[in-house]
Amino acid sequence: MTETLRVCLGFPPFHDPSYVERLEALDGIEPVVLPIDEGADWGAENAGKPYPEPPPWAGSVAAEREAALASCHVLTTLHTPDRLAERMPNLRWVQGCGAGVEQFGTAGLDFDRHVLTNCTGVSAGSMSEWVIGRLLQVWKRFREADAHQEAHAFERTYGRTFAGSTLGIIGLGGIGKAVATRARALGCRTLGLKRSAKPGDTSPDVDELFPADQLHEVLSRSDAVVLSAPATAETRHLIDAKALAAMPRHAVFVNVSRGSLVDEVELARVMRDEPLAAAVLDVFDPEPPDPANPLWDLPNVYMSAHSSVSVDRYMEDVFDLFLDNLERFRDGRDLRNVVDPEALGFA
Numbered sequence: 001m002t003e004t005l006r007v008c009l010g011f012p013p014f015h016d017p018s019y020v021e022r023l024e025a026l027d028g029i030e031p032v033v034l035p036i037d038e039g040a041d042w043g044a045e046n047a048g049k050p051y052p053e054p055p056p057w058a059g060s061v062a063a064e065r066e067a068a069l070a071s072c073h074v075l076t077t078l079h080t081p082d083r084l085a086e087r088m089p090n091l092r093w094v095q096g097c098g099a100g101v102e103q104f105g106t107a108g109l110d111f112d113r114h115v116l117t118n119c120t121g122v123s124a125g126s127m128s129e130w131v132i133g134r135l136l137q138v139w140k141r142f143r144e145a146d147a148h149q150e151a152h153a154f155e156r157t158y159g160r161t162f163a164g165s166t167l168g169i170i171g172l173g174g175i176g177k178a179v180a181t182r183a184r185a186l187g188c189r190t191l192g193l194k195r196s197a198k199p200g201d202t203s204p205d206v207d208e209l210f211p212a213d214q215l216h217e218v219l220s221r222s223d224a225v226v227l228s229a230p231a232t233a234e235t236r237h238l239i240d241a242k243a244l245a246a247m248p249r250h251a252v253f254v255n256v257s258r259g260s261l262v263d264e265v266e267l268a269r270v271m272r273d274e275p276l277a278a279a280v281l282d283v284f285d286p287e288p289p290d291p292a293n294p295l296w297d298l299p300n301v302y303m304s305a306h307s308s309v310s311v312d313r314y315m316e317d318v319f320d321l322f323l324d325n326l327e328r329f330r331d332g333r334d335l336r337n338v339v340d341p342e343a344l345g346f347a
Contacts, residue, residue, distance in 0.1 A: 010077030163187025168222030171229030259285030
């Protein structure tokens with residue numbers, strides 16, 4: 001490309017001068033900061049849905065944001081404005097700053113002329129470590145051992161052997177594959193479920209591969225179930241009453257995808273009345289969960305605040321991926337992590 005590409009930095013961490021300067025050093029690239037209110041807590045806002053302009057964290061800079069969006073060819077962001085095709089008439093490519101892209105499915109993109117890429121793989125390593133850590137916490141009974149220490153009680157808490165267990169992994173994207181790699185290294189058998197798989201297909205990433213219509217087969221054979229599938233209309237409440245009933249009662253259920261994939265009302269009932277060994281939840285619908293949500297108080301539920309990814313290197317890794325893709329886009333080369341909108345039900 002010979003024209004200057006105006007790049008809208010809608011992800012607030014990329015407003016840091018160190019990132020802006022790296023973009024300014026590229027030929028043919030002009031970075032444009034999409035401003036926010038000073039001191040705004042943008043990170044606490046739900047990124048799963050598009051928002052009208054200006055968003056709650058940028059009310060004082062509405063005019064500046066409107067001008068920035070209207071002039072740019074590229075947008076990189078986590079939270080996205082709605083009506084993108086209208087707000088950004090020059091838009092050609094959106095780089096999402098997370099693995100999930102459900103917010104862009106209803107953001108008014110025209111997938112005949114807009115390319116969407118994501119950051120799948122960037123968080124996979126640290127999130128898979130988190131999954132393995134939680135499984136070890138449950139199976140080795142660390143929570144009980146800690147409680148005994150607090151009570152000054154010398155009580156033995158023998159745990160379960162990790163090796164020899166079967167993990168069912170629902171969704172074999174970057175996170176699912178990384179979980180499988182680490183679980184297999186610890187001696188587990190892995191069952192993977194993938195939307196595009198057909199009966200008889202195999203995968204080097206798991207010991208057995210299943211198509212989507214064999215969900216309950218995977219669940220019934222698993223000592224632990226790890227949910228790492230994308231949020232789409234098709235996967236809403238994928239884990240419902242029938243799916244929960246298909247799991248053995250000794251199984252551990254882990255959700256690191258999106259809260260919308262789980263019927264939380266039914267999960268709370270199951271964990272109260274006919275519990276699984278544990279439910280490990282890092283994501284909820286909505287977020288944050290209501291303080292009255294019964295999941296908070298159930299003894300075998302492990303909750304965390306959408307923080308399974310480690311952020312010590314995350315911003316740098318996301319930016320490096322974006323920078324590589326930006327150079328590819330400028331030079332007319334293939335982009336990494338292009339999202340298939342039809343596969344996700346967006347087009």
